[in-house]
Amino acid sequence: MGKLKTKKGVAKRFRLTKRGKIKYATCGKKHLMSSKKRKRLRGLRKSKIMRDKADAGQLKKMLPYG
Secondary structure (H helix, E strand, O other): OOOOOOOHHHHHHEEEOOOOOEEEEOOOOOOOOOOOOHHHHHHHHOEEEOOOHHHHHHHHHHOOOO
16 A cells, blocks of 8 residues: 555644644734733633544544654
């Protein structure tokens, strides 16, 4: 069997943790920052773990080699 191709758009946006969970950066911090509260911006700094199991399964297929 040949090599599996990685979806490059997904590879740029998501990472796999050592336990196999999907990690991603939060959205909403690229522009229009002055209108957002400081507390909100602090929360946006943190990365998130994918909670939806159906979406996580599809993303893992697109990232065959992690």
